[in-house]
Amino acid sequence: MKLTARFLLFSIAICSMLSANARAGIFTTYTGIVVDNLKKPVEGAIIRVAGSNVTTRTNSLGVFSIDANEGDKITISCPGYKDYQYVLTQSTTLSVTLEKETDFFRNKESEPVQLIYTTAPPRQTVASNDAVYNNDIIKSPVTSFRNALTGRLAGLYTLQSSGLPGTDGASLTLRGQTPVIIIDGVVANLTTFDLEEIESITVLKDAVATAMLGVRSSNGALLVTTRKGKEGRQQISFTAQTAIQKPLSFPKTLNAYDYARLHNEALRNDGIDSAYSGLYYTQAALDAYQNHSDPNKYPDINFRDQITNKTSLLKRYTLSATGGNRFAGYFISLEHINQSGFFKTVDSNSYNTNNNFKSYVIRSNIDVNITPKLNGGIYLLGRILNGNEPGAATNTILSNLLNTPANAYPILNQDGSFGGTQIYQNNILAQTIGSGYNQNYKRDVLVNLYLKRSLDEVTPGLWIKAKASFNSTLSENINRSKSFAVYQQNGTAYTQFGTNGTQANGNGIEYQGKTDYEELSVGYDRILKNSNNSINALVLVNRDNSTNGSDLPYTITGTSGRLAYNYKSKYLIEAAFGLNGSNRYPDHGDTKLGFFPAVGLGWNIDKEHFMNSVSFVSRLRLYGSYGKTGWDNAGYFVYYPRFFDGPGAIFGTGAGTVTSITEGTLPNPNITWEKADKLNLGINGAVLKDHLNFKAEYFRNKYYDLLMQRGRNSTLLGNDYPNENIGKNRYSGWEGQLSWQQSTKKLQYFISVNVSQVKSKVLYIDEVYRPYDWMRRTGQSVGQRFGYVAEGLFQSQAEINASPATVGYTPQPGDIKYRDMNRDGVIDQNDQIAIGSTDPLMFYGFSFGLSWRGFDFSALLQGVENRDIYLSGPGYWAFQNGGTGQAYNHNLNRRNPANAANANYPRLSYGANTNNDAASTFWVHRGDYLRLKNAEIGYSLPETLISRIKLKTVRVFVNGYNLLTAASSTLDGRDPEAFSGGYPVQRLFNFGINIKF
């Protein structure tokens, strides 16, 4: 209903916009010559006067003439070259050198800057931004663009903790916060789609860059700009790629003999009487595990090898076409990905049980110049993601894989049936190949429409734009899993556990959501006559309305604006604001509006006269901004005093459950959005003929009114305290970038490095009483880990006797010794201090590449410093879960009398050990790492060869992802990002061919 009404109005808008005025008046004839960087004339370049339908082309000598007025902006474009824009002056003859467009590297400083609702010409904004372009994005053989950003953008920290096909996207953190993802100007949280359709990804980091987002401005933004068509000959590109995926690492578990041996040792250590307890493996059993003399009764199974393949494939096919004429431009693309999981499958199943991921992505971006003054466009993204997995579910299998000791059961019995015992009824192989399958279908449609009308007739440079977007997402699960029986051999008989069931037949909606977005903007972009002063102004109203499942719609509405003024290209001032809010506030789901202003200043020093003599500096600029931003974190009507169903009580002799109802979390009637005050200072420039580019930024962001539970939330209340706007954190840090790039006729190369540091500090958390300063969380990093300081392992009873007593524990040799911070002779909670890395997180990316005679090579190294990893729990400790848990290779180096000095693991215990399991530095490992994240070698066939078969480019390439990793050796081979034993992150070797014609 609402939507049709809106479309109707939209059609009216289109009709009204079509009433374009004809161009009239007296013109000057400008003539010019267009050459390339080798001074060769460029033929067929198109010259267009902005805001009109006047165009012309260069002839074979590169010469053109066109009628226009002083002050008009002309654009000269030619496929293969970068667009050239120029504002006409009194001089009627022009000489233009077009810069060759290269896929190899792009100079960020000469590209237009993508802002949230607009674009700024290079060097005409003071917003803190950084971008990565298509040429770099497509180098990574990944399915989510999140993973293609690692190491490429200063300030953006990524962490990929899982390699599960379809959900392997890294988490993104921009200056300590999770940024908003915006696709073509609309907030949309889609990150898994065709990488080739992305023109650029821009991070916006400071207040002035994001202020227009209002209550969504605090966390920074990640702007995805998709490719659009350009006037010119059609270009079709086809890429086929196949990657071999290999899991990076998986925790190494013990074989049956070592497991049983250590199991006995753990029991002995805990003083469990070997004569009576019955939990010990007998010597006969130990021998059998070691000699594999009776694999049925004493199995020794490497479960991982049994159910996973060493490699799996990722195939990708991308077809795109782009082109246009003076009336319309288009970019369309189609992509199919087929990513296999690493589980083994069997042909006897008529269905696939592997955890495969398939995607079909279609993109159609069409821009139309309806009249010289009216243009519009429709951008469309359609996405189908299909997942498949074993019926027992991938994560369940992986967690069983981690938790099942090698001696648990023979994976197959002698008669070929699945092995199992009463304890282990979930045979991992049966779960992998014999439990049916589950499927997941995700469908997304993202439609983006706009109409833009120049209002030059009112005043030159004025325009109006209407935009609408619709996003629909659906995820559906299909359950065709089945149960299976396992059998335990008892002599010749078999005991059955579980039943062989039929496949389930169910489906359900996992989630579904829809978003509609409307925006109306009025802008004014003008370069003032007789000066180089320019002005860019924009005011817009918008509404973003999303519905998730059965929740009430969440609507953010408001007004935003931006004003940028540039005086003689020397001085820049930029101001922006957001005045918006959402409908989750008291009294009755009202919209509460907040005002978030920001202002920035810039100084292009190189434009000053005194810099004329400093010839080696080609560009130099100082800039900075300050502003207030907001973050809407209102939750779902948390001000609303709610009662909800309790667990249900039981009454009566029939023991029936009756409904019970109870008060929900206390409402917070004062809830408001979170805020931040953000300062950003930067310097950037280029020296030595633009070869050496540099950029450095400092930021200091104070977040306040953060929603958190008060610290003194005494339980005497009898209910949970709600989150209140009380927290204060500060994030500060700096980012530096340096790059060198150079092109000669035959050789192009670049080296680039970026380094970022993010420091955080808790300023206020309503801290509870702490008897000692070192226990205070306030003043520490946000999320700082606390625990004891481990001082090695107790080596003797004498040492224990001479050491402070541990409250609630009697240590024995081999237990972890802790530091008595307050020297009161006991180890208790008062001795817990900040542990792990307390230095600010640092991360960096280093990339380089060269291109020579059709060959090209590039590589990206990425690293993190001052990061720690806390390894604990059943995935790391031996014999957890009451002693029945797994044990790992690194547990072999436990402390016992035979291995006292060099042990790096405490004495073994059977089940939990309150002393050794306590949070302490003992379990903190250095999480620093350096990865060869990406490397690529390509070869483009010579044009002379392929032009005969009417092809424009044929490029073959090999690239890799996660190729090499250097990390702390104490991780025992675990991956520094995905260390907990879930689906391992993959290393990829990718082979591909790209054909353009």
Place this chain on the structure above:
Amino acid sequence: MKKTIYLLPVLLSIVIFWSSCRKYETEPKDWFTSQLTFDTLDKNGIVSGYALNNIYTYIPGGFNRIDGDFLDDASGDAIPSRYNTTVENYTKGTVSSINNPDPYWGNSYYGIRDANVYLKNIDKVPVPVLTKQYGKAEARFLRALFYWELLKRYGGVPLLGDTVPGLNDNIQKPRNSFAETVDYIVNECTAIKDSLRPVALASSDWGRATKGAAVALKCRVLLYAASPLFNGGGFETDPVKKALTGYLTADPTRWQKVVDAVLEFNALGYYGLQTSGTPTGFISVFINKMNTEIIFAKQSPNNSNLEISQSPVGYIISNTRSQGLTSPTQNFVDAFPMTNGLGINESGSGYNASSPYTGRDPRLAATVFYNGLTWLSRSVQTYQGGLDKPDNPAVSPVETRTGYYLRKFLGNFSTGTAFSSGSHNFPIFRYAEIILDYAEALNELGQVESAVTQIKTIRARAGIAAGTNSRYGIKVGITQAEMRTLIQNERRIELAFEEHRFWDMRRWKIAGQVLNTTLNGIKITNGTTVTYQIVPVATTVFQDKFYHMPIPYDEITKNSKLIQNEGW
């Protein structure tokens, strides 16, 4: 035409801001609010009844309550079959203010708030007078019960009265003294007892608090208040802390209050010991939901979860191996007398160490699985290598650590091949306890023979032979001290695994002796003759500070007015 262009912003603004033909409510009307819960139009009080029901959910249910184990696994009567489970923190001395497996602090105060929310709002609802009277009295009874749960753990705690604190209310409240907390609970019970349902409940109301429950709570609280630990016997040196956890001075007349309360209870004239049933009256108390011995119980759904968690590990029913989570100790088994009422070490008892389960108090077989007892049509095999003690971690990583499993509370499954759903309500108050309370108070007041009379009724129901002198094994001329020991032992075996022993050892101040000890199991070798060998299985430690639980560390840091108990 130009005008249309200027109309455009206006039109689109309308689209954007006024487009929504109101499709949804502006805030979720699918939620209950206070107004809907306590609805001024809810004539039958259906929804407010739901709010009352919820208060009941905070009552602790004792089965496998401490991370899968019984609290009694920390009483010396049993140990958990699994190693290093949290309940052992109590016996290993590893409890601290940040590591207490059974704080129950939060549960109690959440329950207290729930009751106060109900009491504050119920008057708005036009429910029938009697329903409202019952409802209010039930809420107050449960609130008193939650304070009792706090009292036995911590001593005096902050008493909140009828307040329902809001977001901005100051709840930095100090603890009330032990005496004030006792008085509060007792006075509440006195005030509401006549407003509660009468003792004979309709079958659909089974599980609701009755007058009997309120008086029974009073008996229990007064019994504790009169007991040595609290009755001036606290070990604290700091008088402020001592007043928080007990009376400053001893007053033997506090026992009289117990007697008075029991007499008040007995005047109800309704409750009695279950003397008949299959296989015995003692067993049927726990597996028949409604009977006149149960005064108040935590209601549970009918299922066989308890049979699966407690039966010996050799019983595999529908592919599920029974878990045998509890291992009663030899020390506990030895506490059961012979059928003649004599302790196994008393002369003439007839105890034979090579046939240790013959001729024993029938409650032993009803409480503990021992080797040879019949269960699901076969003999329990807890001998070395037997089905229920396979001694092979690959077969069963959990098995008895003592040679015994817990039988009490389980359904009547000595025959048959599978479990079926049965009633498993955890008794909070049952009549046998009232009798034992009475016996104890009478004995402490010097009325030893009156106490003997009470114990005789317990023993008679248990199946102990009356003997020629009709004294059920109690010797003639028993002294007060001997009788005290006998009552304590009778209480131990009669109320075993009902969360009494753990607290009784503390209030009698005997934990220092009986919990600094070695716990034994039995090693049985099955051959042509079965041999029995007592083996040590665990040692327990007890320090004076363990007499009271530590107030959770977090609560101390959040509320600067709370005083921690001494020693913690």
